[in-house]
Amino acid sequence: MAADLTLRVKHLAAEFGFATAGIAPATAVDGTWRQRFEQWLAEGHAAAMDYMHRDPARRFDPQRVVDEARSVIVLATSYAPDPNDPVGDIDIARYARGRDYHKVLKKRAHALCDRLRDMAPDFAGRAFVDSAPVAEKSLAVLAGLGWIGRNGLLIVAGLGSYVLLTEIVCNLPLTPDAPSGGSCGPCRACIDVCPTAALLGDGLLNVRRCLSYRNKGGRSLPREYWPAAGVRVFGCDACQEVCPHNIDVPPGDPQLRSSPGRRALQLADLLAWSEKDFNAATRGSPVRRAGYDALMLHAVVAAGNARRTDLRGRLEALGRDRPALAEAVAWALARIEGD
Numbered sequence: 001m002a003a004d005l006t007l008r009v010k011h012l013a014a015e016f017g018f019a020t021a022g023i024a025p026a027t028a029v030d031g032t033w034r035q036r037f038e039q040w041l042a043e044g045h046a047a048a049m050d051y052m053h054r055d056p057a058r059r060f061d062p063q064r065v066v067d068e069a070r071s072v073i074v075l076a077t078s079y080a081p082d083p084n085d086p087v088g089d090i091d092i093a094r095y096a097r098g099r100d101y102h103k104v105l106k107k108r109a110h111a112l113c114d115r116l117r118d119m120a121p122d123f124a125g126r127a128f129v130d131s132a133p134v135a136e137k138s139l140a141v142l143a144g145l146g147w148i149g150r151n152g153l154l155i156v157a158g159l160g161s162y163v164l165l166t167e168i169v170c171n172l173p174l175t176p177d178a179p180s181g182g183s184c185g186p187c188r189a190c191i192d193v194c195p196t197a198a199l200l201g202d203g204l205l206n207v208r209r210c211l212s213y214r215n216k217g218g219r220s221l222p223r224e225y226w227p228a229a230g231v232r233v234f235g236c237d238a239c240q241e242v243c244p245h246n247i248d249v250p251p252g253d254p255q256l257r258s259s260p261g262r263r264a265l266q267l268a269d270l271l272a273w274s275e276k277d278f279n280a281a282t283r284g285s286p287v288r289r290a291g292y293d294a295l296m297l298h299a300v301v302a303a304g305n306a307r308r309t310d311l312r313g314r315l316e317a318l319g320r321d322r323p324a325l326a327e328a329v330a331w332a333l334a335r336i337e338g339d
């Protein structure tokens with residue numbers, strides 16, 4: 001009975017476009033993982049993400065999130081790039097090249113919940129995508145989807161780490177999957193390549209140093225990180241690009257990848273954006289979270305790092321028009337001149 005229902009849930013998940021689905025029991029995650037999380041917080045690795053300190057017991061116990069919860073349906077969606085996707089001369093993290101995944105996956109999960117309610121009228125549950133109160137990667141491991149790599153990300157066999165997670169915490173009595181095995185073996189490619197040495201080696205991250213924290217969400221990039229940022233203007237995938245599990249994986253969900261046929265954003269275009277252009281161009285995209293000023297700062301830094309002599313004039317104009325960028329512009333111009 002429970003096995004039948006579980007199978008139907010997994011079929012439905014596939015029908016709704018989720019690449020893979022697993023079931024974790026809605027019981028508290030083994031205390032070892034919560035202790036590791038709290039130790040990580042105590043060591044200050046969460047930087048200024050104050051929300052991470054809120055109610056760790058809730059984060060590791062689905063029943064504190066949904067009363068009467070019995071199962072967690074954990075869903076993964078791939079956003080792996082297609083070799084034919086357009087590429088520009090700047091780097092935007094892959095998860096942010098298409099539509100905002102929070103919106104796409106939430107909508108999909110809500111539609112799936114509606115179907116579950118049709119199938120089982122007593123269904124009650126809540127869907128989460130990148131939501132603070134849920135330890136998403138821990139639940140994914142418990143649902144048998146994959147393991148945590150040294151890059152800190154869930155790696156799904158055959159799909160790699162370019163996957164995004166969604167959970168439905170619900171009252172259905174589903175059959176749990178066995179937690180997955182798998183490991184990175186001796187590979188340390190992600191640790192060696194991280195431009196700011198942010199990976200701690202045990203699958204955890206020193207967020208204070210992580211470029212993907214530093215250059216999104218409206219934070220300004222401190223000067224010490226400018227050389228390491230390269231041409232990354234939003235997010236960072238360095239630790240995923242080198243992962244052997246991300247080679248030869250099938251292209252991910254078309255809604256989450258950059259739109260085929262659309263010209264990729266070029267640095268010269270970005271540096272010419274007004275705030276109005278920014279608002280128009282980033283509608284529905286996670287890049288909007290950077291905010292205009294922070295994104296322009298990253299673009300200026302990228303021009304310096306790429307030694308773009310052709311953009312000197314544009315940089316000078318920006319430095320004059322926007323005093324907040326003057327320091328970065330001076331730095332980029334000096335770098336272009338070879339300092």
Ligand code: B12
Nearest residue numbers: 033037093130131136138152153154164165212213235236
């Ligand atoms: C805060 C956050 C960030 C922060 C900190 C990231 C971090 N590694 O801690 C910043 C802003 C830096 C960030 C960056 C990115 N993020 Co983010 N982020 C989150 C968020 C909201 C919380 C993560 C968290 O709790 N970190 C604190 C640490 C201590 O917890 P943890 O990483 O879960 O580690 C625990 C597990 O690994 C567990 N564990 C390890 N082994 C095992 C084994 C078993 C059996 C069990 C039970 C548990 C377990 O132990 C650890 C301690 O509890 C999650 C969504 C969520 N609610 O979980 C998304 C999430 C992790 N992010 C995601 C993504 C896509 C990214 C980026 C790739 C985006 C980008 N390109 O810029 C980068 C990747 C950076 C990196 N290498 O980790 C995805 C990752 C999907 C995946 N494949 O894993 C998530 C899951 C969002 C989603 N819904 O898909 N992110």
